Amino acid sequence: MKLEKITLYPLKMPLVSHFETSFGRIYERECVLVKIESEGLVGWGECVADRDPGYSYETTGTVLHILKEFVLPLLAGQDVADPADFQRRVAKIRGHHLAKAGVEMAIWDLLGQRQGKSLRELFGGVREQVEVGVSIGLQDTTADLLKVVEKYVADGYQRVKLKIKPGRDVSEAAAVRRAYPSLKLQVDANSAYSLQTAAALRPLDDLNLLLIEQPLYEDDIWDHRLFQKQIKTPVCLDESIISPRHARYAIEMEACRVINIKPGRVGGLSQALQIHEMCRAINMPVWCGGMLETNIGRASNLALASLPGFTLPGDISASARYYRQDVTLETFTLDPNSTITVPTGPGLGVTVDEARVKEFTFGEVVIPNSCG
Numbered sequence: 026m027k028l029e030k031i032t033l034y035p036l037k038m039p040l041v042s043h044f045e046t047s048f049g050r051i052y053e054r055e056c057v058l059v060k061i062e063s064e065g066l067v068g069w070g071e072c073v074a075d076r077d078p079g080y081s082y083e084t085t086g087t088v089l090h091i092l093k094e095f096v097l098p099l100l101a102g103q104d105v106a107d108p109a110d111f112q113r114r115v116a117k118i119r120g121h122h123l124a125k126a127g128v129e130m131a132i133w134d135l136l137g138q139r140q141g142k143s144l145r146e147l148f149g150g151v152r153e154q155v156e157v158g159v160s161i162g163l164q165d166t167t168a169d170l171l172k173v174v175e176k177y178v179a180d181g182y183q184r185v186k187l188k189i190k191p192g193r194d195v196s197e198a199a200a201v202r203r204a205y206p207s208l209k210l211q212v213d214a215n216s217a218y219s220l221q222t223a224a225a226l227r228p229l230d231d232l233n234l235l236l237i238e239q240p241l242y243e244d245d246i247w248d249h250r251l252f253q254k255q256i257k258t259p260v261c262l263d264e265s266i267i268s269p270r271h272a273r274y275a276i277e278m279e280a281c282r283v284i285n286i287k288p289g290r291v292g293g294l295s296q297a298l299q300i301h302e303m304c305r306a307i308n309m310p311v312w313c314g315g316m317l318e319t320n321i322g323r324a325s326n327l328a329l330a331s332l333p334g335f336t337l338p339g340d341i342s343a344s345a346r347y348y349r350q351d352v353t354l355e356t357f358t359l360d361p362n363s364t365i366t367v368p369t370g371p372g373l374g375v376t377v378d379e380a381r382v383k384e385f386t387f388g389e390v391v392i393p394n395s396c397g
């Protein structure tokens with residue numbers, strides 16, 4: 026497929042409610058949308074970096090830089106056969122997985138449209154609806170947290186993830202567990218602990234949690250192995266699994282019992298599919314993480330989560346949990362049994378509302394820039 030014109034749209038979108046993690050609070054979410062025009066079709070992708078390097082070293086600024094200066098010059102005007110061909114072309118650019126994954130998503134979207142197949146069909150997904158949960162940020166008080174959990178449970182979410190940090194962990198999780206004895210509950214520390222301070226998390230073993238996500242350093246695998254030996258609750262890695270190779274290291278080191286798969290973090294859907302295969306072969310449960318995506322990234326996550334090894338609910342909530350206005354004509358809503366329906370149309374299966382995109386962008390970039 027000839028990639029005739031590529032447009033980048035950095036977006037800033039106001040969140041319905043602020044989102045606080047161990048690395049800070051945000052009121053607005055940034056991302057970079059990628060639009061690729063090819064042989065009469067238009068493919069869309071989403072780079073899930075944010076303004077600040079909190080979760081990842083990548084930012085809106087680095088995504089624009091790496092794509093403009095290095096990735097897109099390898100692609101513009103070129104005939105790119107498929108996502109594997111894309112991955113071969115960008116393999117010599119080190120790192121910058123969130124940037125590359127957004128472009129790859131647009132290529133998957135084009136491939137699906139060309140073949141008249143949804144991403145779910147291209148991936149071999151087996152479910153029409155996927156089980157989902159909601160990720161709840163740190164709140165000012167435990168009473169506030171209980172109110173927020175109550176609202177989401179009333180909305181129909183049957184799995185809740187709580188963000189934790191030192192001093193705001195066991196007591197919060199215990200309060201939620203007391204109020205909801207049978208809720209599927211898990212916690213995410215986003216690397217807020219050291220191996221020493223993580224000893225404070227041992228009482229979580231009494232709360233029947235599904236998992237503890239990324240308690241230690243974002244680039245660590247070894248200390249997570251040591252921590253997993255000290256705790257019964259399954260450790261789940263997010264930040265430290267940056268490639269299929271790192272997934273293998275974690276598996277071989279017994280550093281975790283669950284993996285959170287985010288296509289952006291691992292360099293694209295191709296690598297996400299490889300990690301799914303690897304984990305499935307050894308019966309390690311995986312689930313689809315979230316990056317507060319727009320409906321574009323959400324459509325892609327839903328297709329991924331339809332694969333058979335995604336046996337735990339994903340961080341894929343209804344559109345209304347994130348933004349009052351999103352960038353597609355479709356809206357994702359929560360279905361009964363805490364599920365969301367996977368799109369069935371060709372490619373991503375969503376229709377981008379370009380007027381909305383233009384409303385939220387703060388400076389579009391066209392490549393090649395001489396193209397009319």
Ligand code: OSB
Nearest residue numbers: 080160314315316317318340341
């Ligand atoms: O660690 O899983 C995380 C959002 C931004 C960055 C990192 C994380 C998250 C979430 C939100 O937990 C999940 C969602 O998109 O609902």
Ligand code: MG
Nearest residue numbers: 213238239263
């Ligand atoms: Mg996480």
